[in-house]
Amino acid sequence: MSNLKGTEKYISENLLFNNIDNKLVSEISELVRYEEIYCDEELFSHFDCQSGIIIFTEGVVKWKVIDVNGEERIIKYFGKSDSIVVDRVLDLFDGPQTFEVVQPVKAIYISKDIIEKISDEQPLFRLNLLGMVSRKADEFESRAGKLVNTPVKERMLESIKELIEKFGLNDSKQLRIPMTKKDMCQLLSASKSSVNRLIQEFQTKNLMEFQRNKLLIKDSNKIQNYWEVLES
């Protein structure tokens, strides 16, 4: 079992372990499993688990599901410091799911046995876990509501803003994660024609541009205040 230098630091900094006894965190860091997973590999082909918690310390994972029409939809991009409660996530959707590594991942896996032990001994951990799952439930409900009621243009600007906030831009002002037009369609649950039309519009307004598998952000200030773009 390999171990990542600084495992204890990553665990203690994760919100799940907020205010948890340092001695316990130290013990847990000796028991967890650490994995490195490379691009185009499937996350769970390495972990081969149906329960426990995965904490990402590096890299990006694209979570996709198949919808009722057989189309792929991107649910979320996981990045540094994100966590997955495995059994809860795998049970969330009826259709097939994939967790594709888009940038090499380093992650810590904490098994269900360890989680149960911590839950029993540390009431604060139970609270932290509920806090984390509550935040995710709010995120999902917000997304679901917007999907039904919000125009694609607004959802696209909002999604790009959130991706910039989460992953940042490189020195060339490109979004740090790979992003194709197809990815954008899958993320927004929108048609190719709608997304192409919007990309054309945003390009004309000098906001952004797709460059192969990268999204160049030309005016990040306008995207931060995207409601002004909607009003124009």
Place this chain on the structure above:
Amino acid sequence: MKKPFVIPECANCSSRADSVFTDLDASQTEELSNQKGCNYYKKGQTVFFEGNNSHGIYCVHKGKLKLHKLGTEGKEQIIRFAKDGDILGYRALLSGESFAASATVLEDSSLCYIPKDSLIKLITEDPSFSMKVLELTCKEMGRAADTITNLAQKPVRERLAEVLLMLKEVFGLDEEGTILVQLSREELANIVGTATESVIRLLSELKKEGTIELKGKKIAIKNEQELIHICNLYE
């Protein structure tokens, strides 16, 4: 003369069996009952507002509510509903964030208010209660997940059929098959994600087909199998 409002005791609450508090022991139930308050809300009143901070949670003793957010151009987005035994506002409390949605009563309702400390105490002292809350959160997340991959991907007519079935599942039917909640056409359009005019037209179509019956705001399901067929639930 109108009967005065009596604050219900948790031990005798008719909604308890449907709530996360159902398995609390006698002393926990008594403590909860002593610490909680209870208020009566008239139809249309808002219990809490999106963006405000949470200092406690609400348990629906009797009534029906909608949870809604403010969307584009001030348009209301109905997220979900609550009925007898459901708890509200707990996710804001546990995540430490503000209320993600507002809660408004759809009919005269009574809700019990449970202070933050009482809920935190139950979670930290009772692992099985904590598990129940986790299950509830995951169930709500699952419904949202279903909307993302299922409801939101369907044509409007199928979405309307599925929403009618969802309302039936949440609120039930009376002896005549009428869904036990009254929503305006605008509210219905909001949940389905379409214009009010479209919902009016589609309801009229379903009525002509004999699938539903309309009595003002009330909707009676006459042919449930046909609704299931329309929304391709099992196909």
